[in-house]
Amino acid sequence: MATLTFSNISMRFPDGTEALSDVSFGVSRGEFVTIVGPSGCGKSTLLKIAAGLLDATAGSVDVDRNGIGYVFQDATLMPWRTVRRNVELLAELHGVDKDERQRLASEAIDLVGLSGFENHYPKSLSGGMKMRASLARTLTMKPPVFLFDEPFGAVDEITRERLNEETLRLFEAEKFAGLFITHSISEAVFLSTKVYVMSARPGRLVASFDVPFGYPRSPEIRFDPRFAELSGEISHALRGAHS
Amino acid sequence: MSKKARFDVRLVVPPVATGALILGIWYFVSYVILDPKRRFLLRPPHEVWSVGFANGDNFSEMMEGLLATSKTAFWGLLTAILLGFLLAVIMSQAKFVERAIFPYAVVLQAIPILAIVPLIGFWFGYGFMPRVFICVIIALFPIIVNTLFGLLSAEQGLHDLLTLHNTNRVTRLRKLMFPAALPAVFAGLRISAGLSVIGAIVGDFYFGQGEVGIGQLLKRYAARLDGEQLLAAVIVSSGLGVLVFTFFGWLANRVVGKWAGESRGA
Numbered sequence: 001m002a003t004l005t006f007s008n009i010s011m012r013f014p015d016g017t018e019a020l021s022d023v024s025f026g027v028s029r030g031e032f033v034t035i036v037g038p039s040g041c042g043k044s045t046l047l048k049i050a051a052g053l054l055d056a057t058a059g060s061v062d063v064d065r066n067g068i069g070y071v072f073q074d075a076t077l078m079p080w081r082t083v084r085r086n087v088e089l090l091a092e093l094h095g096v097d098k099d100e101r102q103r104l105a106s107e108a109i110d111l112v113g114l115s116g117f118e119n120h121y122p123k124s125l126s127g128g129m130k131m132r133a134s135l136a137r138t139l140t141m142k143p144p145v146f147l148f149d150e151p152f153g154a155v156d157e158i159t160r161e162r163l164n165e166e167t168l169r170l171f172e173a174e175k176f177a178g179l180f181i182t183h184s185i186s187e188a189v190f191l192s193t194k195v196y197v198m199s200a201r202p203g204r205l206v207a208s209f210d211v212p213f214g215y216p217r218s219p220e221i222r223f224d225p226r227f228a229e230l231s232g233e234i235s236h237a238l239r240g241a242h243s
Numbered sequence: 244m245s246k247k248a249r250f251d252v253r254l255v256v257p258p259v260a261t262g263a264l265i266l267g268i269w270y271f272v273s274y275v276i277l278d279p280k281r282r283f284l285l286r287p288p289h290e291v292w293s294v295g296f297a298n299g300d301n302f303s304e305m306m307e308g309l310l311a312t313s314k315t316a317f318w319g320l321l322t323a324i325l326l327g328f329l330l331a332v333i334m335s336q337a338k339f340v341e342r343a344i345f346p347y348a349v350v351l352q353a354i355p356i357l358a359i360v361p362l363i364g365f366w367f368g369y370g371f372m373p374r375v376f377i378c379v380i381i382a383l384f385p386i387i388v389n390t391l392f393g394l395l396s397a398e399q400g401l402h403d404l405l406t407l408h409n410t411n412r413v414t415r416l417r418k419l420m421f422p423a424a425l426p427a428v429f430a431g432l433r434i435s436a437g438l439s440v441i442g443a444i445v446g447d448f449y450f451g452q453g454e455v456g457i458g459q460l461l462k463r464y465a466a467r468l469d470g471e472q473l474l475a476a477v478i479v480s481s482g483l484g485v486l487v488f489t490f491f492g493w494l495a496n497r498v499v500g501k502w503a504g505e506s507r508g509a
Contacts, residue, residue, distance in 0.1 A: 053403050070407055076400035080422045080502045093408045093418075121502040 002026025002062075003177040004050060004145050009059035010202075011045055019045045021202040023059070029144060032171055032178040034188040035205075036238060037198030043181040044073070046203070047147045050179065069143030069176070071151045075130035077122040077137075083109065084118040087136045094141070101140075108136035111173075112166060128159035132166070139170065146171075148180040152187070164190055165219055172216050185231050185238070190222060195234055199241040207237040286470040295475020305460060305472075309479055312456035315371065315443035316487075319378020320436055326379065327386030327431075334387075335394040335420065336412070352384035356442070360449040369450040378442035382435040389431025393424025426503045429495035436487035444480055457483075 004027045011020040019042035027033045035043050048054040052065050077086045087105040096104070109115055112132040122130055131151055138146065148167075152160045164187055171178055171191070182188055188195045189211055197207040209230060213221050221227055266288055273287040286294075296302055330348070334341040360377055367373040397419050405415050447458025457480045464473040 048403075051403075051407055053406060065407075068407065070404070072400045072403070074398070074400055076398060076404055078401065078419070078422065080425070080499070089404075089418075090408060093405070093410055093414070123502060123504060 002028045002031075003064075003067075004179060005062040006046070006050070007060050007062070009046065009049060009056045009061065011042065011049065011054070012057045018202040020049075020056070021204050023203065023205055025196065025205060025208075027145070027177045027179050029177045030175045031194065032180065032192045033194045033196065034180040034182060034192040035196045035198050036182055036185060036188050036234065037203060037241060038200050038238070039183070041198045041200050041241075042203030043198055044149050047149050047179065047181060050147055063145060067144040069138035069141055069146045071134060071138055071146065071148045073149050073151065073153060075122070075127075075134040077130055077133055079122050082119050082121055083114060083125070083133050083136075086122070086133055087140060090137055090141050104140040105136070108139040109133075111139060111170065112136045126159075127155045128163060131155060131163060135167070135170070139174075142174065144176055146176045146178045148178065148182075150181045150183065153183065160184075160187070161219070167191060168215075168217055185234050186222065186227075188234065189227055189230050190217070197234060197237040197241050206241050207234075209234055209237075283468060283470050286474065291471045291474045291478075294471035295478075301472060301475070305457070305476060305479055308455055308457045308460045308476075309483060311454045312440070312443045312447060312458065312480070313483060315374045315446070315456065316378055316436075316439040316483075318371075319375045319442055320382055320439040320487075322375060323379045323382040323386055323435055323439065324432070327383050327435075328390055328428075331387050331390035331394060332416070334391050341391070348384055348387050351380060354380065356381055356445055357449075360446055363446075364450050369453045371454070374443060374446040374450065374453075377446035378439045381442035381445075382439040385431045385434040385438065386428075389427045389434075390424055393427030393431075394420045396427060397423035425499045426495070429491060429499065433488055433491040433495070436491050437484045440480070440484045440487060 006026070007024050009020055009023040010018075012018050023046060025033070035046070037043050045054060047070070049056045050061055050063060051068055051070050078089070081089070084102075084105055087108055088101045091101040091104050106118075109118060112135050114129065114132050114136060117125065117129065117133075122133070125133065134151070152163050155163065168191055178191075180188070180191060192211050195209045195211060196205045197209075198204065199206045211230065212226055213224075269285070269288055273282060273285050277284055294301060295305065330344060334344055356377070359380065363373050363377060367376065394416075401419055401423075402415075405419060410418075443456065444458040444461070447453075447456035448462050449458070451459060451462060457476055461473065461476050461480070463469075464476060
């Protein structure tokens with residue numbers, strides 16, 4: 001039984017926009033599934049439905065909502081809190097006592113490589129550092145399910161590659177069930193066990209690809225011929241999905 | 244010496260130059276444009292100083308007036324802050340409450356204060372409370388609008404994050420909406436503090452009775468064509484406005500300066 005299961009999810013917004021049509025798949029612990037698709041195809045909507053932020057018009061989601069970690073498109077940090085206090089936020093909301101909260105935060109800050117920046121306010125951080133703080137905040141809850149809503153879309157390419165490698169490290173360490181949304185095919189192949197291609201609106205899963213690389217993965221797999229070949233196939237499927 | 248403490252010529256010279264220019268124009272009008280018979284219309288700065296500020300009796304009369312006006316403005320502002328904050332929080336909690344209250348806040352703002360002052364005196368008398376009431380009417384709107392705007396300015400992603408973690412209404416207000424509102428709240432306070440001073444002066448001016456504030460003094464000096472003291476009173480009242488404006492600017496910087504403002508970006 002998968003940790004997160006979508007069964008025949010369809011979504012139509014009150015204004016009549018049909019966002020998703022009959023989407024079914026599952027993600028188990030130790031699996032990292034990525035959905036690539038054109039802009040506005042309903043990828044983010046699917047994550048919001050999984051998290052319970054939106055209700056699907058039809059179909060059902062099976063997941064323990066208390067065990068979801070959500071990484072947003074933007075870092076969504078509270079500007080009035082320092083990095084440490086931002087990372088502590090979720091533990092604070094769940095009534096975790098101060099000592100434990102600080103321990104969890106220190107551990108997570110260390111894991112994302114933000115040690116030394118604990119007392120900085122978000123306005124003095126770069127985009128990549130903000131995303132790291134956001135990741136650390138989610139990590140404190142050690143969620144069995146991680147939803148990533150195109151988290152690295154706004155950072156530069158070099159930072160993005162580094163953040164990909166760090167996400168991979170986190171996945172290898174925590175073995176959560178990961179569902180990742182992105183526009184970037186290489187990001188999808190680099191991170192995932194499986195890549196789904198979603199069609200233009202209304203979003204449907206039109207192709208699925210198993211990634212032939214095991215874990216731990218090194219950044220070098222980006223230069224493996226199979227990496228390029230798979231990226232080409234996904235790109236081909238994506239072009240079909242646009243039309 | 245630290246960078247902050249160093250005397251920065253670029254910061255000091257422009258306002259001092261403008262001040263000198265204003266004084267120059269003032270002297271020019273007093274001595275060149277106005278002939279001696281008409282000089283009472285604009286007394287030169289040093290006469291305003293010697294009659295309005297250097298004369299002990301006149302100065303203490305004005306300071307007593309200033310104290311009375313400050314007291315009224317302070318209580319008016321405090322009431323406006325409490326009431327405005329409460330109304331904004333209620334409005335932020337439900338759209339229909341906002342729809343029910345907001346139009347009347349706009350009406351309150353649109354009332355010409357000069358028209359309502361005699362009416363307030365007529366209804367409630369000329370004591371301390373009606374004066375405070377005038378300050379509240381004039382100072383309330385910016386506090387409501389800025390606080391409401393601030394409360395609603397919290398990032399949607401952060402709201403979603405709190406929703407994901409089953410956060411209740413009170414915690415959401417406390418941990419997200421209040422702190423997010425602070426920069427806008429302070430912007431409103433700076434405006435309202437100045438307005439409250441104006442309210443206190445206008446009320447006193449029109450009531451013309453009760454404890455003597457700057458408003459009554461202005462009226463008295465004007466009636467006596469006492470140009471020096473009139474100008475001194477004008478300077479003192481605007482000084483009070485500047486003082487409260489500066490105070491709230493300083494307070495805002497202390498409270499939100501560390502974190503508010505533009506970020507470095509990607």
